[in-house]
Amino acid sequence: MRTAMRPDPAWNDTGLPYPAGQSLHGIVAGLARDAPERTALVDGSDRMSYGRLDRLSDGYAHLMRQAGVSPGDVVPVLLPRGAELVVVILGLLKAGAAYALLDERWTPARLRAVVAELGAKLLVHRADSGPDLALPGWSPPEGPAEAPAGFAPVAVDGAHPCCVFVTSGTTGRPKAVLSPHRATVRLFRPGSFARFDARTVMPLAAPLPWDGFTLELWSVLLNGGTSVVVRDPYLTPEALRRGVREHGVDTVFLNSGLLALFVDEDPDAFTGVVQVITGGDRASVPHVRELLRRHPGLTIVNGYGPVEGTVVATAHRVGPADCDLPDGIPIGRPVPDTRVHVLDGDRPCAVGEPGELCIAGDGLAIGYLGARELTEERFPVLGLEGGRTRVYRTGDLVRWSGDGVLHYLGRMDRQVKIRGHRVEPAEVERQVERLPEVRRCAVVPLRDSSGGCRGLAAFCVPAADGDPLPDARERLRRDLVHYQVPDVVVSVAELPLTVRGKVDESALLALLPDRAAERGTPPPAAGAEPDGADAEPADPLAALVARTCAAVLGRDRVSADARFDDLGGSSLDAGRVCARLTTELRRPVVRVVQVAGEEVRLHRGQRHPGGGPVLAGRRRCPRRRAQPGREGAGALVPQQLRDRHRPAQLRGEARADPAGVQRGAAEVVEAGVG
Secondary structure: OOOOOOOOHHHHOOOOOOOOOOOHHHHHHHHHHHOOOOEEEEEOOEEEEHHHHHHHHHHHHHHHHHOOOOOOOEEEEEOOOOHHHHHHHHHHHHOOOEEEEOOOOOOHHHHHHHHHHHOOOOEEEOOOOOOOOOOOEEOOOOOOOOOOOOOOOOOOOOOOEEEEEEEOOOOOOOEEEEEEHHHHHOOOOOOOOOOOOOOOEEEEOOOOOOHHHHHHHHHHHOOOOEEEEOOOOOOOHHHHHHHHHHHOOOEEEEEHHHHHHHHHHOHHHHOOOOEEEEEOOOOOHHHHHHHHHHOOOOEEEEEEOOHHHOOOOEEEEOOHHHHHOOOOOOOEEEOOOEEEEEEEOOEEOOOOOOEEEEEEEOOOOOEEOOOHHHHHHHOOEEEEOOEEEEOEEEEEEEEEOOOOOEEEEEEHHHOEEEOOEEEOHHHHHHHHHOOOOEEEEEEEEEEOOOOOEEEEEEEEEEOOOOOOOOOHHHHHOOOOOHHHOOOEEEEOOOOOEOOOOOEOHHHHHOOOHHHHHHOOOOOOOOOOOOOOOOOOOOOHHHHHHHHHHHHHHOOOOOOOOOOOOOOOOOHHHHHHHHHHHHHHHOOOEEEEEOOOOOOOEEEEOOOOOOOOOOOOOOOOOOOOOOOOOOOOHHHOOHHHHHHHOOOOOOOOOOOOOHHHHHHHHHHHHHHHHO
8 A cells, every 4th residue: 555645844944044033124224225326116207216215214204103103003004006105104114003005996985994903093195185084194295204313213123013914804894914024024035936136126016905015015125126116007018018118127926817918918018027926816827838938038936825924925936847737837835934734624634635725934924903713713823843833724725746846726615515515616627727728717606595506607718719618518527527517608708807816706707697687787698789889989099999898808899888897897808908909009008997987998198109190080078967866066075076086187189278178177067966
């Protein structure tokens, strides 16, 4: 009888010397002393040196301490991505506080819930847009802030709280994950999972509450590199090209969904990039294979890590052979000063045996704010490593391979029971993706009114020349037992993602006719045209946008005045529209905004050399009245106005007609309050 192979203890020998006792701001201050003129941040035309960043953050720290910020406080920050935000973050750290980055797109109810969870006593926000949260506010000054002579940051060590990551909880109540300084410091040192040094130039583009923002910011600032701020909602291929051309960007972080978008729409955008870090969800094998084929010298690192383990816990440098593995691209080995265990309950699993991934080491979070019982449940102390070891139970199912590499199998909590049989959707996804016509697949449980699982739906992104629909279920019956075969197979243009880069299962389920009917918005049948789409818009730009949206969404035609989100468009779809319009118009299309209640809006950037005019002729735009049931403007408080309206800057290539602009603005106001 063959004896099961045990994991080699050397696989967890990940110790790498790093300044465990130092703070993030202390390391940045040291770089400012050693190379004060080195560029730390690029934000538009502003190039901020390490010396200026250090001085400004000293001034902010002094002002925030005067405003009541104390050591140990958790301070929520509601500012847009930019150099000012980075100065505020460093200032809070120098004041001894931990920062929690909020999203300006969150609803007031969400903001109130998060602020309550943080136990905050002060909110940092823009002077002109402070939300009504019944909380004292502080706004950055308009001019430079200077700290008084003799100012010194609050002395903290590596165990001191540094930041809070806000995530969604299973109960609907947000979870606030508190992380110490050392958890980030240990990650971004020379010799870590990727190359981080003074040569590193990386875009700062991730959503602020996400730990991807931590990766983009601190991997650069802790090593004397340069962070290039992206003001748009997400990075586009055109923005990456511009970053490489104008600022020497050589490293980029893209979640797996965005990586697939870049490879599909503009794979040459990676020209000049040295390394790509990806993660956030299972890497798409066809897209990674194509990227390696087109850019064989490119380093691709597949990172894995829950926020409770601070950004990255394991990583794998991807090679062509990884694209042929049965479980997909590996998540690799533990990063420095991190240890991992694969457990069945509390029992270590043998090599090849599936089990729950549990993380230990210096990257662990302190715990969940205000949730002691949940912290004790998810961060238990177990008998491992010859003693008592604190771990984080990820809920992810993995296995060791014989060479000490981890392979991701799926979420343990995705496991469902169908007619009494346990089914792991990730296993079904792998079988569906083996069909030659399928590029990517997400399998989502179909639940009845009681919450029980009645079957599975497979949402497939077809390969270029394939259609997985006709006989997919018949072929899947050859490899799957009857209760694993999806009840329905749906072809989709792309898998929609949440803002954190995960597959949005709710958005996929909304594509099913029976689910949509429950919501009162049944989707059109395949190939059907929405109301008002019988004629292509006369305006050339509107027609182009409509055709592009239809192609991205897999529709024959879309209405010129349809709302993008009503058509099922996701943020990833909007990115694809941007990329295709940029190519078609030969000028950067920096944003196609998809926000509930707004139409798609096209912001045209500067003309490329040789680019022709976009619009031919003029047309009047019909004004649209406010949605029914909304009270008049006289009944609205300023915060409500901000919640319902979004400012936009409109730039035209012709001379402006001030009187016409004034008349148009008056009509917009009248339409909004009528």
